[in-house]
Amino acid sequence: MTKETPTAIKADQMFINFGPQHPSTHGVLRIALTVEGEVVIKGDPDVGFLHRGMEKLFEARTYSQGLILTDRLDYISATHNNLGYCLAVEKLAGIQAPLRAQYIRVLASELNRIASHLVFFGTFAVDMGAFTPFLYAFREREMIMDLFEMLCGGRLLHSYVRVGGVSADLPAGWTEKCREFLKFFKPMLKDYDTLLSGNPIFRSRTGGVGVISADRAVSWGLSGPVLRASGVNYDVRKADPYCVYAKMNFTVPLGKNGDCFDRYYCRMLEMGQSVEIAFQCLDALAGAELTPGEVMAKGVSKMLKAPAGQAYAHMEASRGDLGFFAVSDGGLNPYRMHVRGPSFINVAILQEILVGCKIADVVAILGSLDIVLGEVDR
Amino acid sequence: MTEEILQPDISGPVFNHANGRLLMPETRYWPTDMWKSPWSLPTYRRGAAVLAGLITGGAAAAWFLGEIGPRLAPVYSFIEAYALAYGVPAVLIQIFWTFIKGGILLLAPLVNALFAVWWERKISAHIQSRMGPMYVGWWHGVLQTVADGIKLFLKEDIVPDCADKIVHWLAPVVVVIPAILVFAPVPFGNELVFADIDIGTVYVFAVGGVSVMGIIMAGWSSGNKFSLLGGLRSAAQLVSYELPRTFAVLPVVMLAGTLNIAEIAGFQAGYWGGIIPRWFIFYPVVGQVAFIVFLIASVAETNRVPFDIPEAESELVAGFNTEYSGMKFALFFLSEFAYVLLSCLLMAAVFFGGGAAPLPFLEFLPSWAWFLSKVLILMFCFLWFRWTFPRFRVDRLMDFNWKFLLPVSLLNIAAGGILIWLLS
Numbered sequence: 122m123t124k125e126t127p128t129a130i131k132a133d134q135m136f137i138n139f140g141p142q143h144p145s146t147h148g149v150l151r152i153a154l155t156v157e158g159e160v161v162i163k164g165d166p167d168v169g170f171l172h173r174g175m176e177k178l179f180e181a182r183t184y185s186q187g188l189i190l191t192d193r194l195d196y197i198s199a200t201h202n203n204l205g206y207c208l209a210v211e212k213l214a215g216i217q218a219p220l221r222a223q224y225i226r227v228l229a230s231e232l233n234r235i236a237s238h239l240v241f242f243g244t245f246a247v248d249m250g251a252f253t254p255f256l257y258a259f260r261e262r263e264m265i266m267d268l269f270e271m272l273c274g275g276r277l278l279h280s281y282v283r284v285g286g287v288s289a290d291l292p293a294g295w296t297e298k299c300r301e302f303l304k305f306f307k308p309m310l311k312d313y314d315t316l317l318s319g320n321p322i323f324r325s326r327t328g329g330v331g332v333i334s335a336d337r338a339v340s341w342g343l344s345g346p347v348l349r350a351s352g353v354n355y356d357v358r359k360a361d362p363y364c365v366y367a368k369m370n371f372t373v374p375l376g377k378n379g380d381c382f383d384r385y386y387c388r389m390l391e392m393g394q395s396v397e398i399a400f401q402c403l404d405a406l407a408g409a410e411l412t413p414g415e416v417m418a419k420g421v422s423k424m425l426k427a428p429a430g431q432a433y434a435h436m437e438a439s440r441g442d443l444g445f446f447a448v449s450d451g452g453l454n455p456y457r458m459h460v461r462g463p464s465f466i467n468v469a470i471l472q473e474i475l476v477g478c479k480i481a482d483v484v485a486i487l488g489s490l491d492i493v494l495g496e497v498d499r
Numbered sequence: 500m501t502e503e504i505l506q507p508d509i510s511g512p513v514f515n516h517a518n519g520r521l522l523m524p525e526t527r528y529w530p531t532d533m534w535k536s537p538w539s540l541p542t543y544r545r546g547a548a549v550l551a552g553l554i555t556g557g558a559a560a561a562w563f564l565g566e567i568g569p570r571l572a573p574v575y576s577f578i579e580a581y582a583l584a585y586g587v588p589a590v591l592i593q594i595f596w597t598f599i600k601g602g603i604l605l606l607a608p609l610v611n612a613l614f615a616v617w618w619e620r621k622i623s624a625h626i627q628s629r630m631g632p633m634y635v636g637w638w639h640g641v642l643q644t645v646a647d648g649i650k651l652f653l654k655e656d657i658v659p660d661c662a663d664k665i666v667h668w669l670a671p672v673v674v675v676i677p678a679i680l681v682f683a684p685v686p687f688g689n690e691l692v693f694a695d696i697d698i699g700t701v702y703v704f705a706v707g708g709v710s711v712m713g714i715i716m717a718g719w720s721s722g723n724k725f726s727l728l729g730g731l732r733s734a735a736q737l738v739s740y741e742l743p744r745t746f747a748v749l750p751v752v753m754l755a756g757t758l759n760i761a762e763i764a765g766f767q768a769g770y771w772g773g774i775i776p777r778w779f780i781f782y783p784v785v786g787q788v789a790f791i792v793f794l795i796a797s798v799a800e801t802n803r804v805p806f807d808i809p810e811a812e813s814e815l816v817a818g819f820n821t822e823y824s825g826m827k828f829a830l831f832f833l834s835e836f837a838y839v840l841l842s843c844l845l846m847a848a849v850f851f852g853g854g855a856a857p858l859p860f861l862e863f864l865p866s867w868a869w870f871l872s873k874v875l876i877l878m879f880c881f882l883w884f885r886w887t888f889p890r891f892r893v894d895r896l897m898d899f900n901w902k903f904l905l906p907v908s909l910l911n912i913a914a915g916g917i918l919i920w921l922l923s
Contacts, residue, residue, distance in 0.1 A: 137724050144816060159728070159893055250804060250890025256627040264529060298529075305531040316887075322805055323889045480728065481892045484814050 134162065137480075141170050145248045145484045148494030152471065152483065161483060164475030166468050171498035179458035184210050184284055184425045187455065192278035194460060195496040198237040199275075200229045201438035203282035208363055208434035209445035210284045210455075214427040216418050221411040222286035223364040228402035229272065229281055230436075231395040232299075235306070236265040237439035238388045238395075241491045245385060246317055248488035249326055254317050261309060264302045271295055285421035290414050296403055303396050303403075310393055318386065327382035331474050331486035334379060341470045344463050345441025346391060347490055350376030350383035357437040365405075369398050381489040388491070424453060440464050440491060460499060464492040561868035568690025568866070604682055604693045608837035615836045616644045619882045626886045654825035661722035662822060670720060671823070671830040674713030678834035678841075681706045685844045686761040688854045688867030699760040700752060703845065704745050707800070710834060711737040714819050717831070721822035729818025732808050732893055737800060739900045744796035746908035747789045750915025751779050751849050760845070764853025773859060778852035785918050788911045790850045792904055797842035798884060799900075801835060805888035808896060839881050840874070847873035 137154040140146035149170035155163040175194065179187045191202035204226055211218065218226070243258035266276040271292055273281040281288055317323055333343070338351040348355055356373040358366040374390035376383030405411065429451040435444035441463025448457040467490050475483060537543045575596055582592050617632065620643065624631025632640030658667055684699030686692040696702060711734065718730015752758055755766040769777045780786045799806035808814075815821070820831045847853060851873045854866025891899070 135724060145814070158731075246889065250807065251888060252623075253627050253886050256629060260628060267529070301529065301531060305529075317889070320889060322891055325895055326889060326892055479892060479894060481808075481814050481890075 133157075139164075139483060146487065147244060147492060148497075150468070150487075150492070150494055150497070152475070152487070154475075154480070154483065156480060159479050159481075161475050161478055161480065164472060164483065166471045168465070168468065168494075168497050171494045173499065175499040176458055176460060179455055181454065183423075183453050184214075184427065184455065185423050187458065188283065189278075189280050192275075192280055193495060194462065194499060195438065195440065195443075195464065195493045196277060197240050197493050198233045198439045199277065199279045200233040200269075200282060201237075201436065201443060203280060204230055204364075205434065205436045205438065205443045205445045207282050207284050208436060209432055209447045209458075210425070210427065212432035212434050213430060213447045213449055214284075214425060216285050216421055218286045218364075218418055219415050220365070221290075221406070221413070222416040222418075224402050224405050224411065225287050225291065225416060226282055227364050227366060227369070228299075228399055228406070229269075229279075229287070231398045231402070232265050232268060233279075234395045234439045235392050235399075236262050238392050239265075241388055241488075242313060242317075242385075245488040245491070248484045249323055251317060251320075251323070254313065257309075257313070257316070261306055264305075268295070268299055268302060271298070283417070284425060285418035286416045290416045291406070296407065299399070299403060303399055307393070307396050310389065313389065318389065324382065326481070326485055327385060327489070328380055329378070330381045330478065330482050331489060332378060332380045333470065333474060337470070337473070338379065341473070342466050343441070343470060344466070345437070345439070346387040347384055347441065347467050349373065350387045351379030352377055355442075357435055357442055361435070363434070363436050365402075368405075369401055371398050381485050384489040384491075426451065426453060427455075435461065438463060440493065440496070441467060460496075462496040462499060464490075464494075464496040465499070468492045468497055558864060558868070561864050564865065566689065566865045566867070568688055571690070600693055605679055607682055607687075608679055608833060608840065611840040612833045612836040613644045613648070615839065615878065615882075616647070616832070617641060618878075619885070622879070622882045623886045626883075648829065651829040652826055656825040656827060657822075659722050659822050663720040663722070666716050666720035667822075668827075670713050670717035671827045672713070673716060674710050674834045675830045675837075677706045677709040677713075678837040681841055682837075682844075684760055685841065686764055686848055686853060686870070687844070688865065688870045689765075690761075691867055692761050695759065695761055698758050700748055700758045700763070703760070703841070704741065707838065707841065708737075708741055710838070713834075717823065718819035721819070723822050725815045725817075726819050726821045729815045729821070732815075733802065733819060735893075736806065736808060736896060737802075739897060740796045740799040740806075740904075743792050743900065743904040743908040744800060746905070746912060747793035747796065748845075748849060749912050750785050750789050750918075753912075753915050753919060754779070754782070760848050761853075764848040764855075767852035768855050770859055776852055776855055776857055778850065778855065780850045782918065785911055785914045786850065788907065788914070790846070792908045792911065793846060793850070794880075795904060797846070798881065799896075801838045801842060801881070803835075803839070803881060804885040805891050806896060807885075807890060808893050839878060843874040843877040843881070844870075846877050851877075 135156050137156055139152040139154045141149040141151045146152070151167040151170065153163075153165045153167055154161055173193070175190055178190055182190065188203060188206060191206040192199040194202045207218075210216075239258040239262040243255035243262075246252070246254035246258075269279055269281070270276050272295065273279050273288055275281070333341075333347070333351050335351045335353050338348050338353060343351075344355070352375055354373060354375055357363070358369075358371075359373055371394045374387050374394065376387050427447075427449040429449055431446070431448040433444060433446045435442055437443075442461070443463055444461035446457075446459040446461070447455050450456040471487065471490070474486060478486065578596070579589070579592050583589065617640065621631045621639065623629075632643035634640060635646045636642030658664060681703055683694040684692065684696050684702050714733045714737070715730045718726045718728075718733065721727070751763060755763045757763060757766070767776070767778050771777055771781075775781055778786075780790050808818075820828055823831060847870055854870045856862045856864065856869055
């Protein structure tokens with residue numbers, strides 16, 4: 122963090138409403154900034170402008186109806202939310218998804234992770250004033266959206282992962298198309314590095330800005346790339362493997378300094394790892410032991426009744442540790458559904474790290490946390 | 500009953516749906532192989548051919564037209580003789596002639612803005628693998644800027660309630676008038692200069708500096724905190740970068756022994772060993788350093804990326820012109836592109852020999868054509884920077900100026916003195 126040395130001359134303080142209508146708050150976040158010239162002396166994130174009462178809405182819907190609500194939480198990575206919800210409900214109802222469905226789930230969620238990180242890459246570059254990477258990122262993301270459209274018809278809100286499996290098997294020819302994309306995409310990461318990561322202006326804007334030390338990151342409950350950039354090795358895919366992540370061979374990229382650049386670069390490296398995982402899934406799906414078409418657990422009715430009890434399942438969404446806590450009283454609807462949204466918890470640290478930085482750094486720090494307001498406000 | 504299933508046309512770009520049906524993998528068209536090798540795209544090859552044709556055609560037209568500068572004197576003497584025969588006083592004729600030339604000069608920033616905005620949009624589009632404007636005008640959206648101009652002209656002019664009305668109204672005027680006046684001593688070719696004054700270099704920097712006032716006025720009077728911050732930033736930035744920009748030209752002035760821009764350009768005519776042009780950029784070390792410092796400072800002076808912090812979109816919404824709409828906004832835009840043109844003209848005149856041809860056998864083209872092509876190439880660099888670099892942070896920007904550019908430009912003046920001593 123760039124701390125300004127206190128001087129004898131006190132300039133006039135100015136209060137700025139940074140958002141909710143602002144080009145770079147990524148939605149409707151409001152940050153109440155008190156600035157002295159260009160230096161921030163106080164910054165409070167104010168959330169809730171997009172509150173839709175999601176957790177209450179779950180209670181009025183059956184388990185299969187509730188699924189489409191999860192798409193609207195973190196709308197950039199819808200499959201992750203679907204998967205987290207389904208894991209919780211399956212745990213609650215004691216359903217085991219078939220192995221083929223689990224591979225497809227991992228594949229879909231890694232593709233979605235790439236799409237989500239591409240949005241981060243593009244918008245972060247726009248925050249830094251470079252407009253070109255945004256369009257490059259969206260060109261590649263468009264192909265992932267095409268892939269999802271072939272899978273389930275949805276481009277942004279997929280609802281592909283269902284309680285008990287996935288909605289449909291891979292269509293014919295999809296695997297080849299997916300391989301074509303992955304082969305095209307992998308060298309693109311190097312292009313992004315030459316365009317943005319290696320740029321001295323970009324490095325000076327992000328390096329050493331918004332530093333979060335490892336112990337602060339843990340005590341604020343951060344998760345995902347924001348946590349790993351501070352050097353804490355915690356990834357739900359490794360620490361508490363779900364689906365078939367235990368069989369996958371991949372590494373978890375870690376940062377050192379916990380500054381904006383590390384948070385950015387962790388995500389860039391994660392995209393490369395996601396490509397590897399996707400290739401492994403495609404190889405496994407081509408194997409003979411997974412029966413094609415067997416993607417739904419037997420005997421899962423649409424009007425699912427879970428036995429009374431409670432279950433918590435969490436997974437590594439693209440923004441961090443996404444958890445669903447489901448309580449059932451034995452009826453058709455969940456009695457309570459709590460969402461642990463990583464964006465909501467990550468955004469809280471803003472009030473600590475914004476102090477002492479410049480106005481231009483507010484944008485960099487906010488962009489590097491990569492929050493989605495749909496998940497923050499729910 | 501069997502319905503005929505229409506097959507989607509896959510030769511074109513990607514369509515997500517055809518007749519309400521999802522496109523399945525076999526019908527999905529991704530030009531991944533083409534993106535990897537752009538020269539395999541027919542449009543790419545055609546574009547290169549069109550570009551080559553434009554350059555050849557432009558050169559042929561320039562050769563046909565020949566030098567314009569020497570032809571003006573006969574026109575003037577014709578008018579003078581005609582008018583004197585009717586008893587019109589000579590002073591009136593001179594005033595009339597000045598007004599004609601002034602009118603032509605006034606067109607320079609306007610035509611430049613029309614052209615440069617379209618060019619910037621096309622360049623940005625092609626850098627970002629887009630098409631850019633394609634519909635307005637006959638060819639590749641050439642009249643897009645005209646349409647935009649009409650739109651801006653017809654828009655409501657909104658003045659915020661809490662704005663200082665008079666200053667808010669005055670700010671675009673203060674920005675634009677110097678942006679037009681500043682072109683007076685700048686040559687557009689041999690003998691193509693409005694006011695051939697001896698202190699041309701000083702005049703350009705002095706008048707150009709007045710526009711800063713307008714930007715500060717705009718930021719202060721808008722009654723918007725983001726505008727105020729933008730105004731403050733521009734005050735600091737533009738005043739700081741004026742120094743290295745001026746110092747970068749000093750070695751040239753010392754070598755040429757004159758402040759007249761047209762004479763500085765004329766000083767660089769001729770070739771070393773019959774091959775290397777005597778342009779100032781080819782003077783060892785001093786020339787290159789001076790050019791780079793001038794280029795960086797010029798980009799900063801014109802508020803363009805990577806130095807666009809006064810209007811930094813992602814931080815300050817739109818900086819000093821947040822509260823401007825309609826034609827007032829267009830005036831800010833106009834002055835920005837006028838200063839881009841001015842910087843390119845100055846660089847072409849001061850560092851690239853003005854209207855001198857790069858090689859002796861190319862001298863058959865007139866000087867204004869060479870001048871124009873140098874300006875266009877430099878302007879392309881300006882536009883190119885904008886779509887490649889991220890933005891500086893405001894304090895780093897100041898550090899870069901005061902701790903790097905200014906010392907370098909001062910050292911360069913000393914090096915220029917040593918070079919003059921060595922050459923004499």
